[in-house]
Amino acid sequence: MTIIAYVSIFYFGSIFGSFFTVLGTRIPIKENFTTKRSHCVACQHTLQTKDLFPIFSYVCHRGKCAYCTTKIDALYFTSEIISGFLACLLYYFYATDVLQLVALASVFSLLLVISIADYLYLLIPDRFQLLLLFGVVFRQAVLPVADWSAAFISFFVIFSLLFFTCLALPDGIGGGDVKLLSILSFTFGLEPTLFIILLASFSAGSYFLHTHMTKGSSLQRRVPFGPFLAAAAVVVHFAQVLLIH
């Protein structure tokens, strides 16, 4: 029964992941995500219901468009898988605390949408940041013991630290990343946010070196830092949860 429940939760999460991909791919380029039907970006063919099953459709068509056989970006498949896993993890740790579950699901969902936007367009739209801000305030409000003064202090410290780093090193961290980390620090706290920065810097640096050495990339494209920050935030959060358990 437990396995069936988790498989169902995983697939339920992957359906949301599919929707988050639509948000992350369309909103930054101001494409309508409510009326315009899903289509292949290569041949523009409108996708049928059978092409829209998360994970299955991608696997059945071997990662290619069913109409023109153009390779589909693994981003769609990856975000569906990640979303499914996150849904299972949240259910495992927060099934008895629905408000925390909803708040964290909102924060992690927005982090996924932000990662997709940053990965594709190297930008994090302010409207996503604003929604994330609502998400972290909501999460802070439903914490069993919420320390609001610590939340404001960590927000202020992280923002100041990164803002001046951004001024001193304009080619370093981007403005979107400064906002993202400041918002996250509000609910994650000062020390965990510093861990997030360390972990994200290390993983982004490793990815950068790996890409450079294996593909001989000319490195003309900036490495999006948002997905690394988002992934590090999720890892640090669950590491903290496990430590407390």
Ligand SMILES: [Zn+2]
């Ligand atoms: Zn196509």
